[in-house]
Amino acid sequence: MSEHELVVRADRALTPEGERPVTVVVDDGRIIDVLSGTDVAVDARRELRLADDEVLLPGLVDSHVHVNEPGRTEWEGFASATRAAALGGVTTLVDMPLNSVPPTTTTDHLKTKKAAAEGKLAVDVGFWGGAVPENTGPDTIGALADLWAEGVFGFKSFLSPSGVDEFGHLDPEHLDTAAGAIHAFGGLLIVHAEDPTVLDSAPAASGREYADFLASRPDEAEHAAIALVVDTARRTGVRAHVLHLSSASVLPLIAQAKQEGVPLTVESCPHYLTLAAEEIPAGDTSYKCCPPIRDSANRDLLWRALQDGLIDCVVSDHSPSTPDLKELDTGDFGTAWGGVAGLQLGLSAMWTEAAGRGVPLADVVRWMSAGPARVAGVRGKGTIAVGNQADLAVFAPEEPFRVSVGELAHRNPVSAYDGAELKGRVRRTLLRGAEVTADSVDGHMITR
Known part of the structure; x- marks a missing residue:
């Protein structure tokens, strides 16, 4: 009998066939067998047997992470982001094309991004490209095909200002041009969907009251923008993905589009599914993000959509910044940077909320592993x-802990989850069978 690289024995494991006791056999970093039961005779150089209170999960796939390196590495970087990911059970992340400088909108910029990541990765990292006015004109549209040929997973666009000058938003004409080009080579268009006209007509956000900020990003902004995305996908045939859905008011439109066969997928995020507007303290700008966290009734409808399969996956939209940009001293929601830092805590936050709703752990893990892998096209991962x-x-799904922001691994000590009482802790993370440690730099840069 040959000796294998690793066996993992778990009385509880979440597999595509359901939760069951298994022995997982690993060689050359891949799963070569999943045997029923934990007492199967298998020789291996290493063996990991889970404790009675532990569950074996597939590594999570987080397809929405802003690493920000190079250019804004003081906000976040590859070393800190991937370490935080591993501590949260995330073994693969896909990096957004902003807020790095330069943004990932050309093949040269992609090379710059990859050079910055070299030798720093605790987990595997892929890259999204960006669709901006500069590469969606008639003379520049070929840049998208070039990026696709380099293995990016798709193309992010904004329909309203992104918050950084170097990543402009697309008007309907540029969106249409990008969609046609991306459909032609079989790519994926992913969209931050808020309508700029609606935002411009809403009351301006200022001051410490969260309700005033919420009023500045109304449901109608998401509804109008997602209607445009649906219409564009219907006309051009492009595969389109709606990023970070926060407004449940749009769910009937999404349901109708999917029923018609429009090639549309949708994600939401832990902060929309675990936090609520009426619970946000005045001046606590760690909660500010765009689109915004809405009320608890809205949150309930998002959970129902998840359980019905209308929302395809849950990802972090980890979008950190330095503390000064969050305006923590003034608490001004109008001027603070918008973004929630939660990469390390997504699974625990989701499971805490799910358990209170009677939602099985298997569903949560599927939404955060197989779901993002399928939507983004990440192969060989997620199950x-x-x-x-x-x-x-x-x-360990029953282990409670209190979040202390200073103990989190992402670069800056700011998080809306600071002080939260959560249930469920990741005790180990394995990448291709090797345990990720504080010093691990074994992550790979992956392509689709």
Whole structure:
């Protein structure tokens, strides 16, 4: 009998066939067998047996992370972001094309991004490209095909200002041009969907009251923008993905589009599913993000859509910044940077909320592993299955802990989850069968 690289024995494991006791056999970083039961005779150089209170999960896939390096590395960087990911059970992330400088909108910029990531990765990292006015004109549209050929997972666009000058938003004409080009080579268009006209007509945000900020980003802004995305996908045939859905008012429109066969997928984020507008303290700008966290009734409808399969996946939209940009001293929601830092805590936050709603852990993990892998086109990850990479997380679902922002691994000590009482802690993370440690730099840069 040959000796294998690793066996993992778990009385509880979340597999595509359901939760069951398994022995996972690993060679060359891949799962070569998933055997029923934990007492199967298998020789291996290393063995990991889970404790009675632990569950074996597939490594999570987070397809919406702003790493920001190079250019704004003081906000976040590859070393800190991937370490935080690993501590949260995330073994693969896909980096957004902003807020790095330069943004990932040309192949040269992609090379710059990859050079910045070299030798710093604790987990695997892929890259989104960006669709901006500069590369969606008649003379520059070929830049998108060039980026696709380099292996980016798709193309992010904004329909309203992004918050950074170097990543402009697309008007309907540029969106249409980008969609046609992306459809021609079989790519994926992912969209921050808020309508600029609606935003311009809403009351301006200022001051410490969260309700005033919420009024400045009304549901109608998401509804109008997503209607444009649906219409564009219907006309051009482009595969379109709605980023960070926060407004439940748009769900009937999404349901109708999917029923018609429009090639549309949708994500939401832990902060929209676990936090509520009426619970946000005055002046606590760590909660500010765009689109905004809405009320608890809205949150309930998002959960129902998740359970009905209308929302395809849950990802972090980890969008950190330095503390000064969050205006923590003044608490002014109008001027503070918008973004929630939660990469390390997504699974625990989601499971805490799900458990209170009677939602099984298996559903939460599927929304955060297989779901993002399917939507983004990340191959060989997201499930505990033969042939997939041995990316695994060991999770203690009943272990409680209190979040202390200073103990989190992302670069700056700002998070809306600071002080939260959560349930469920990731105790180990394995990347291709090797345990990720504080010094690990074994992550790969991946392509689709």
